Amino acid sequence: MNPQAWALVRHGETAWNRASRLQGRADIPLNDTGRAQALATAEALAEAGxxxxxxxxxxxxxxxxxxxIAHRLGTGAVVEVTALVERDYGPAEGTGIAGLDERAKAELMDAGESAASVVLRGTAALAGLASTHAGKRLVVVSHGTLIRLVLSSLRGVDHPRVENxxxxxLDAGLLLDLDERLSQKR
Incomplete structure (x- = not known):
């Protein structure tokens, strides 16, 4: 991993992930597999530290x-950022999506928060972190749809699904450039 890069991490698995249900803002806890994934991710990040x-x-x-992850890396307390929460799927939260085609999945996902809203709040949060923590290496733990949509927007190409x-x-330089552009618009 590039020594100047940040690591964006999708949280570990939950029971709803395993059952292919849309989670969104539903606060479903990690299952045992998810905790094992978090430990494995922490080990991989420790090697890239x-x-x-x-x-x-x-x-x-x-x-x-x-x-x-923070415990394994010895970075101290985790900083929580509300704007990094998952996309709000509204009434579709909890709906099973196994077996649905891509069009049907997209229609369910669009029942709540727009993709543009997710990109706007996610990129603004990350750009703010880049400005506040310039020159620092961050691990940012968030959610699959938020990560995928933000990366697609920043890179200008569709990013594939992010697994648990x-x-x-992520090159933090992209975020600093974005924060500078956002500051100029204010």
Whole structure:
């Protein structure tokens, strides 16, 4: 991993992930597999370290994943950022999506918060972190849809699905550039 890069991490597995149900803002805890994934991710990150700070969404599954990682990395307390929570799927939360085609999944996901809203709040949160923690290496634990949509927007190409416990590298320089552009608009 690039020594200047951040690590974006999707939280470990939950019972709803295993059952292919849309979670969104529902605060479903990690299952045993999810905790094992968090430990494995922590070990992989320790090999790619050192890291300065672990940041997390405020939802329990991300917080627990982040705490497991922070403990292994020795970074201290986890900083929680509300804007890093998962997309709000509204009335579709809890709906099973196994066997649905991509169009049907997209329609369910669009029943709540728009993709544009997720990108706006996610990129603004990450850009703010980049500005506040310039030159630091961060591990940011969040959610699959938020990570995928933000990376797709930042890179200008569709990012594939992010698996539970997966680490995706992000060049913090992209975020600093974004924060500068956002500051100029204010």
């Amino acid at each position: 050192p890291w300065d700070l672990v940041v997390s969404s405020t939802l329990g599954r991300a917080r627990e994943t982040a705490r497991i 416990g997966e680490v995706v590298e």
